[in-house]
Amino acid sequence: MKLKLYTDLSLLNKGEPVELLIPFIGNFEADAESIRHGRYDDFLNLGKSFLELTSIEECDACLLPIFYDVISDQSKFEEAISGFIEEVERAGKKILIFVGHDVLEINIPVKNAIIFNSAISKSKQAVNVYPWPHFFEDFLERYSNGELKLRNKNVKPVVGFCGYAPPLNIKMGREKIVGIAKLVANYAGILQKYPDRISHSYRARAIIGLQKATTIIPNFRLKSNFAFGPKGMNTGDTAESNEDFRTKFVENIIESDYTLCVRGLGNNSVRFFETLCCGRIPVFVNTDSTLPFDNLIDWKSLCVWVEEKDIDRIADAVVKFHDNISEKDFIDLQKRLREIWEEYLTPIGFFKRLGFFINQESAVCSNA
Structure with missing residues (x-):
């Protein structure tokens, strides 16, 4: 069964796109001169076999289509994405948010957020924050x-x-x-x-x-x-x-x-x-x-x-x-x-298991 996601592709000009969207928007890291060239090729070809973009009403979760920016101007960035965040919160849906690999613990004031951030400290790990792997060529x-x-x-x-x-x-x-x-x-x-x-x-x-x-x-x-x-x-x-x-x-x-x-x-x-x-x-x-x-x-x-x-x-x-x-x-x-x-x-291995995090969050909420 495919994981159904809702997102707003009009936000792509507001920041750096997340790799999860590569099957739908193309491989934006296709520079043949890069030593990491090819790391998303399999995901590009196979991602649609287990992921689907759909409406907010039908989705399993929503996706912020760009990395959460805390480097340049976080308040300005949050203002730029506020319309989408408000839409998701009104619908009562969970939202997947990715931040960079070297970003320290940060406050992301978004309800029902499932956050992926690899630089977090175990002793400070919030229940809705998860580490994710670095991707590279095989x-x-x-x-x-x-x-x-x-x-x-x-x-x-x-x-x-x-x-x-x-x-x-x-x-x-x-x-x-x-x-x-x-x-x-x-x-x-x-x-x-x-x-x-x-x-x-x-x-x-x-x-x-x-x-x-x-x-x-x-x-x-x-x-x-x-x-x-x-x-x-x-x-x-x-x-x-x-x-x-x-x-x-x-x-x-x-x-x-x-x-x-x-x-x-x-x-x-x-x-x-x-x-x-x-x-x-x-x-x-x-x-x-x-x-x-x-x-x-x-x-x-x-x-x-x-x-x-x-x-x-x-x-x-x-x-x-x-x-x-x-x-x-x-x-x-x-x-x-x-x-x-x-x-x-791998990109396929990890992104295929996004449902694990969504379902885990549901279990946490039902037991709260």
Whole structure:
């Protein structure tokens, strides 16, 4: 049965369209030069098989067709969408609202809203707010001929990371000095009181802990600039094309048993989902985090789960997990993680399950 949605496409000129509408308005991210080109192709072709746009009277839920803007001028944005919001509220319908992945907890004064925001803190998660995955091209299809290359279990676990973790591998200058200050403040427990300023300091702290260990094999490629910053995706001091960097980024995951997944600017990790896509095991540092479908999927049993307070013992956690998993279970877990990504975390997998959130909200309301 199709999920019936009502929206107002005239609002598309008021902001950035949500990806959920791609089957109906076309793939607005079709730039062939983008390293993420193709990530919505399957959803574009198959989305109408399980989604339908209909009237407000017949719909299962309404959809705000653009991301909820809290960056430029939230009050101006709310005024621009007020007519649609009032229409939905008069009809007594639920409304799906998407915000950006790195947006902190915000107040969205909309009745019956079901909100998707990946940067929320678990301790502050409202009952109507849910995390949602980052979407990207299928790494195995694009970079590995569609093949899930299973790794056998070795005596020592190989832990990978390719990315930006200041102040590590940063030339002396303002960026390095700021990175050092944040890292020191992180160690001192000061930065934890200001989670919006933690940035990449936990990455550096985790990598330092892993580099010190003799019980793991590190597979680190530390970048000298932010991946999506003005300098593109060059790694270290070697200039690379975006395509070359992406290829080596994926190779780093595939050629490791485990991949370090720690928050960056926002309290979420794109790398967590990229690791699952490759059928590899995340080493996930829990910084009061939320993960999609955490009431359906026991994430702690599927990855090396490291609490924030235990980050300096991260190598011990990896070794304990690795020593306690059998050769068969190690291989089976790789297969299972890839399956979870396909079933729940691709655009089709996630958007097919929107009814889960709508029905859950109905259950909450009926029990209130």
